[in-house]
Amino acid sequence: xxxxxxNELAFSKYTxxxxxxxxxxFSEDDDLLDHLPxxxxxxxxxxxxxxxxxxxKITYEWIADGEVYFKKFGMALASGRIPDVxxxxxxxxxxxxxxxxxxxxxxxxxxxxxxxxxxxxxxEGSGPFEAATIDGKLxxxxxxxxxxxxxxxxxxxxxxxxxxxxxxxxxxxxxxQLSKTFTEKDPDGNGMDDTFGLAATNYLWDPVxxxxxxxxxYGAYPNLWLKDxxxxxxxGGIQPQVKAALAALQKLYASGQMDPEFSLKDGSKVxxxxxxxxxxxxxxxxxxxxxxxxxxEQNPEAQWRAYPIVSATGSKPKVPLPxxxxxxxxxxxxxxxxxxxxxxxxxxxxTNWGMTADYKTYYSNPYPVWGLSxxxxxxxxxNLNAYYQLEHGRRTGDFSVxxxxxxxxxxxxxxxQRGGEDKESGWGWERIYGPEGVFSVLDQYIRSDQLxxxxxxxxxxxxxxxxxxxxxxxxxxxxxxxxxxxxxxxxERFTEEWGRLGGNALTEEVNRWYEGQSSKSE
Numbered sequence: 001x002x003x004x005x006x007n008e009l010a011f012s013k014y015t016x017x018x019x020x021x022x023x024x025x026f027s028e029d030d031d032l033l034d035h036l037p038x039x040x041x042x043x044x045x046x047x048x049x050x051x052x053x054x055x056x057k058i059t060y061e062w063i064a065d066g067e068v069y070f071k072k073f074g075m076a077l078a079s080g081r082i083p084d085v086x087x088x089x090x091x092x093x094x095x096x097x098x099x100x101x102x103x104x105x106x107x108x109x110x111x112x113x114x115x116x117x118x119x120x121x122x123x124e125g126s127g128p129f130e131a132a133t134i135d136g137k138l139x140x141x142x143x144x145x146x147x148x149x150x151x152x153x154x155x156x157x158x159x160x161x162x163x164x165x166x167x168x169x170x171x172x173x174x175x176x177q178l179s180k181t182f183t184e185k186d187p188d189g190n191g192m193d194d195t196f197g198l199a200a201t202n203y204l205w206d207p208v209x210x211x212x213x214x215x216x217x218y219g220a221y222p223n224l225w226l227k228d229x230x231x232x233x234x235x236g237g238i239q240p241q242v243k244a245a246l247a248a249l250q251k252l253y254a255s256g257q258m259d260p261e262f263s264l265k266d267g268s269k270v271x272x273x274x275x276x277x278x279x280x281x282x283x284x285x286x287x288x289x290x291x292x293x294x295x296x297e298q299n300p301e302a303q304w305r306a307y308p309i310v311s312a313t314g315s316k317p318k319v320p321l322p323x324x325x326x327x328x329x330x331x332x333x334x335x336x337x338x339x340x341x342x343x344x345x346x347x348x349x350x351t352n353w354g355m356t357a358d359y360k361t362y363y364s365n366p367y368p369v370w371g372l373s374x375x376x377x378x379x380x381x382x383n384l385n386a387y388y389q390l391e392h393g394r395r396t397g398d399f400s401v402x403x404x405x406x407x408x409x410x411x412x413x414x415x416x417q418r419g420g421e422d423k424e425s426g427w428g429w430e431r432i433y434g435p436e437g438v439f440s441v442l443d444q445y446i447r448s449d450q451l452x453x454x455x456x457x458x459x460x461x462x463x464x465x466x467x468x469x470x471x472x473x474x475x476x477x478x479x480x481x482x483x484x485x486x487x488x489x490x491x492e493r494f495t496e497e498w499g500r501l502g503g504n505a506l507t508e509e510v511n512r513w514y515e516g517q518s519s520k521s522e
Contacts, residue, residue: 009339010114010346014055018337021059021083022374023076025069035367045362046373053347056340058374084335085374088140090131091460091468093328097139102330103338104137112342116349120144123380127457128325130517134459140328141341146380147321147453152213153306153441155288157280157295160187168305172217172312175281176248182280183257197257199282201270204479208284208291209270212320213309215245216452221320222475225456225510233455233510235503237475238495244312246491249483263480277302283309286383286438289431296424304431306438308445318452319445329375344375353379359404366408387432387439394435409433458517461509467502474498 026041033039041063050056061083064072076082077092080101088096096102113121121128121144128142154175156168164187169175179197181187187195199209205223212223221236228234236242252258259265259273273279275294282288288306295302311317331338350356352363352370363370370376379385386406393399393410402410409429416426432438445451460468478494499507 009112009343010117011054011343011350013053014337014340017051017055017057018340019057019059020085020335020337020340021061022085022087023069023073023083024060024063024374025073026063026065028065032367032369032371036369039372041372044372045369049351049362050344050347050373054340054343056344082332084332085341086330086332087143087374088328088330089326090328091465093132093140093330094134094460094465096330097134097137101333102139103333103335104139105141105331105338105341106138108338109138109141109342112339112346114346114350116354117342117345117377120349120353120377120379121345124325125457127323127454130457131323131325131459132328140330141345142325143327143329143375143377144380145324145327146378146383147324148381148384148442148451150207150285150321150324151319151442151445151451152207152210152283152285152309153288153438154213154309155282155284155292155304155306157182157187157302158305159301159303160280163187163189168307169310171314172248172310175217175310176252179252179257179281180255183255187280188277194278196259196273196279197281198252199270199274199279200258200262201267202263202265202480203267204476206267208288209267209274209282211249211283213283214249215242216317216320217309217311217313218242218245218248219311219313219317220245221318221452222479223322224320224452224454226452227455233507233514235498235507238498238503242479243488243491246479246482247488248312250485250488253483254485263484286432286442287428289428289438293424293428296427305436306431306441308441308450316448316450319450321451321453323454323457341375344373345377348373348375349377353382357404360408363405364408383432384439384442387437387443390433391435391440456510456514458510458513461506461513463502463506463509467506471498471502471506474501 024041033041036044039045042060047058050058062072077096080099082096082101121142124144124147128144129138132138132140132142160182161168164181164185166178166181169178182195182197186192200211201209204211215222218241220239220241222242224236225233226236262270271291271294274282274292275298277295277299282292284291289304292304309317309319329341331341352359382405386403386409389402389406390410393402399410412426412429413434414426416423416430430437474494474497478490482488482490
């Protein structure tokens, strides 16, 4: 990755040092600092590096855990008592901007961003900056998230496949039959009727054990704004394909192929069911291997593998990728050194992924020390690129050119493949980065042009700020009711209500934004 420094300001040091305040969420259950003697949240390798290299002294106005953090943070935003730099979502960014509490960073970014920062934050296209731009001004620096990391896969208990003499499904019809077989044919061999085909949680869009990519198999994309044949943006959650997907889920539930109490269980409870060996099919993102590994603690013979999602339409399904970037760093209106934030981005990226990176000290040692930094931008394709490096090494036998991150992953895979007492610490990594791992499937998605990106990537509209929570909750409630047995016609009632309660206005606003983007590109 390039590291040409495009100006002298990118890494210039403040003399004397300047202070920059943040707030921080940190769990009392996090044992990271137990492994780092002599380091605290306020005084650690990252705070020292920022002060030594840039003359920026990091302080925290307060640090809190979980619900306490969000309560205090909400109160801080409502009162306008924010630190010098605050990390917010897109809705909070607009609220702070509307209240006149934060400053325009357009010129600051242009003058101070290093070439590596520009390259990294540009990997997701213009979307992250569009989302942070309000009334033509860049009001926050996006900490870009990788859309492709949200791609989902079909995780299947392959030891159950082997025991029943089955093949992995290639179509939705085959998947539905597999779910039925896993439910009815005693795949665990214990002589009891205690297994289910498909996992689901009470939040239908969970990244593991959610149902969004099951619905994608029916051409339904309930969380995306999509282009219709006429060139307008429409909301996927009210399109007719959703009804067919809900009908299929309703049948699965009614026939006992889903846990009858799934609507009452969050992800942690469903994970325990998977761990107990009760479920054989899970939709989930690449990190699902670590979630599914609990099943191997109770049954060392349990084995999972990720496969491509399947389709009911006869063609390869599109894999939905919701717009991933929803974290932005805003700078308080009165803060005198807004460019210091950009310099921190520059140094963080240079230290971890630049030509002179010290990954093992500042990113993974092997503990996740990267999280000690207040800002944590990362290349969007770093995980996929690590897989490609490992694949090249497997083909050629030459692993000498692996990056630090890829080399670290290889060490974990080697631990699993050696088969010693500690092999389980490497299982999840092998299921992701191994020859048949998740990223081999993502490579298939890319080669087959199956990735479907979000079409609306602007900042929240006024109706979104006012109505989105209502509309989303109504959507989830309706979908869940139908899956549990309410008449399918409830879907049409929902679509009408959605439009009347703000969806129609929202659609017009989204399309005004889209038309503005089209005019910019002409």
